[in-house]
Amino acid sequence: MxxxxxxxxxxxxxxxxxxxxxxxxxxxxxxxxxxxxxxxxxxxxxxxxxxxxxYKFPMDGRKIRNDVEIPEPKVVEPIRDLRKDLLEKDEMFQMMIDVSSDGFWTFDVASGKVYWSNRIAKLLATDSASLEDSFEPLKKRVIESDWNAFREQLNAALQTSGTFSCTLTLLDASKKNMKLVISGRVQSNNLGRPIRVIGSLTEALDRKSVEREHYNYVYQDALTGVYNRKYFLEKLKTDVDIAAKRPDYVFAVALLDIDSFGAINASYSIKIGDNVLRTIADRLKSIARPDDCVARIGPDVFAVILHNIQSRDPNDDLIPLVRNIHNKVKSPISLEGKDLYISVSMSIVVNQDVDCVEDILANANASLRDMKKGINHGGIQFFSGGIREKAMKLYKLEFEIRRAIQAQEFVLMYQPIVDIQAGNKIVGFEALVRWNQSERGIISPAEFIPIAEETGLIVPMGALILRMACKQTKQWVDMGYKDIQVAVNFSAKQFSMDSMVDDVRRVLTETNLNPRNLKLEITEYTAMCEADKTIEIMRALSNMGIQISIDDFGTGYSSLSYLKRYPVHTLKMDKYFVDHVADNEEDASFARMVIGIAKSLNLDLIAEGVETKEQLDFLYREGCHLIQGFYFSRPLNTDMALEYMKEHYNVPTQGSSFETEPEAVKA
Known part of the structure; x- marks a missing residue:
């Protein structure tokens, strides 16, 4: 201013x-x-x-008024180099011609010269250097009748300034005929006189070729090149219909499932996983007989329809055949200079066992599922009737579990955990789930937990169990049992969920339970899965005030170096190592080792499955004071658990009979 x-x-x-x-x-x-x-x-x-x-004084051109808005000066466009622009456009046009699958040509009427694109040299099966600036290269490569037809259509188009198209039969080096389509359009000047012809040359796709391309698109697996699920189902339906009319028509369906294929993608890369699928597809195609059908029907599942089974007993033909296929497929795969060892589970169903597509696939899948869960994992299994019945039973059980979760038919039992050094005082419970089914009554967890784990139903079931346990614990705390702790088991699937910490926090908030009254138990195997992520989750829970317990300690393959990093508060010694501590020195030595580990890491140790006085005496002498087992109590319902707490929550800790005379301990 x-x-x-x-x-x-x-x-x-x-x-x-x-x-x-x-x-x-x-x-x-x-x-x-x-x-x-x-x-x-x-x-x-x-x-x-x-x-x-x-008087109004005139404005000085060198000064700028500050009482009006001065528009921004216009940007003066630089002078374009028209010659450079034309060259760039010519280069771009040439690139478009070169990448095209069609060949392009131009014919200058005045000079009679012809320009050929590079693609035409490939279509004519010759090199670019031999392409003259005339129609001679084309004339030399087509049969005479087609050449004459082309000349006639070209001359007619020049007379009428129109377009033309005709098919040429080209003789390649192997003397096999190949069809080409040559097309052109005449360009005229202002006086209507033709000055040039612009045309294209491309391969002629006959109807069979078009149908073949469409067929491959519809029925071929894009990744591996074998048939896809759509073709497999249609082919299987055809075979079933033939077998219905001809009782002697026998075929078999083999399913091959790559074991732990997700781990291959996770450990290496999706690219490696795709290469594995391609390799297995190539191996199946190479070993399959001409009449067999190889298809990919799932992300990591292949199917083979095996025909030409002539023996009275189909297994006589099938056993050596499927063994050969299985051995070929599971051999090591060399990828990027390394040998990758894979495992493949294979199930076989013969059409004599069933009479429809759905049953064949259901039986094959049931057999495959049963094998992957059993000791024959990675092997070969022929379908038998009992497998299907077992699969149907499991399917029915899965359905009933889903219904039970919605109906809240699951109940909790509570097994006491006592401190024998404090006069057998109860310090907590382990919450154990039972299924109170309306028809069958109480069902053991050994019957439904594995199915829940396999189907993923363990996640909603676990959320229900956690809420029930926290709600009950809060009631006991409000009654005056403020130091009681209830342990809830978490599965590997639950613990691996990204929302796990937030879900636990939400339940604690809704039930208004102090986190110090809750203990979460995970198995040693769960703790070792994705160790870094597990430690992060444990720390988040521990920071909330929740204690973490490692269940079944000693049954897995944990590393003590990792265990030192875990924010763990308690180890639970499995019943397997407690059963014979009093009469087997090897088990006793292992129990001493576990007790020593817990002491050295300053962790609480709970001995599970204690049932005899001799076991209790041994544990007491070795310094394990937290006991859980039938010696003190079986799992109790809510009312009985409350009565147990009334008797064992406030007990004298000095001069207890067990401290002075261990043999006097009673259940």
């Missing part, structure tokens, strides 16, 4: 001049006598005053 305006200063100076001029009028002047002499003075004063007050 300027400190003064020169125009204002000038106006002020003119007004000052008016005043000084008026003061300089001679005093001897008499206005009445010399009025004519006064007029010049008066006009001069009026003129100066008018200029000072009303």
């Amino acid at each position: 300027r400190l003064f305006d020169e125009h204002v200063v000038l106006r002020f100076a003119l007004l000052l001049a008016c005043f000084l001029f008026a003061e300089s009028i001679p005093d001897i002047l008499n206005f009445t006598e010399h009025v004519y002499n006064f007029i010049p003075y008066f006009l001069a004063i009026v003129f100066l005053a008018y200029v000072a007050l009303f």
